[in-house]
């Protein structure tokens with residue numbers, strides 16, 4: 187095992203379940219010390235324990251990414267555990283299904299708070315040290331629905347489009363200063379989030395996919411691992427799509 191001083195550190199938000207959990211595991215096996223954030227501390231702790239048991243380095247940190255004080259706490263806990271953050275993966279997310287005409291203001295606001303505000307709040311905290319070091323990677327988990335829209339998911343799709351816009355804009359501002367920013371827009375992936383959608387919605391979506399199946403969280407983690415690596419040095423402001431062919435750009 188390398189000494190902790192030279193192990194790069196990654197924060198993965200929403201890493202207590204699904205895609206974030208798979209990303210945390212993959213980054214730990216890629217050699218990162220991983221801060222496993224989640225709203226649910228028990229879930230985050232379980233993932234951190236799994237990583238530690240397989241000889242990786244991880245720390246569970248509770249916090250709601252839509253809360254400014256919570257994000258300051260997550261960032262401080264990450265620094266105290268592993269030093270400056272080399273890689274931030276904004277993955278925390280929620281889903282909620284409603285026709286546009288029935289959508290409540292509170293549901294719309296919560297969708298934007300977790301996805302867009304959360305991505306903004308976490309990114310603004312890690313960015314200064316990355317710019318000072320002229321080195322860093324930020325990966326935002328969007329969704330293919332942010333590219334094509336989704337029935338009964340207008341607020342979700344709009345929030346994910348906003349993440350893609352934020353990703354491109356920030357990439358234009360900071361890439362010449364050593365910080366690479368990209369997005370990943372997965373298609374439907376077998377996680378609790380997708381299983382919370384109606385069976386009807388899932389069946390309709392599965393029938394549309396050229397690959398004929400939903401993805402697995404590990405297949406998204408592989409894309410994140412690539413984007414974080416030096417092999418992705420020319421990828422700037424891109425939105426990569428591990429999406430079973432749901433979107434072809």
Ligand SMILES: NC(=O)c1ccc[n+]([C@@H]2O[C@H](COP(=O)([O-])OP(=O)(O)OC[C@H]3O[C@@H](n4cnc5c(N)ncnc54)[C@H](O)[C@@H]3O)[C@@H](O)[C@H]2O)c1
Nearest residue numbers: 200202203204205225250251277278279329374375377379
């Ligand atoms: N599953 C899919 O089909 C799919 C497709 C495209 C994009 N995504 C996106 O991938 C990301 C992960 O989704 P998933 O499918 O793994 O879902 P999931 O429900 O399995 O995991 C999401 C995790 O985020 C945590 N979380 C929710 N709100 C949070 C907050 N405010 N602060 C901190 N943590 C919070 C939850 O507690 C949960 O552990 C989300 O951003 C989601 O929108 C998922």
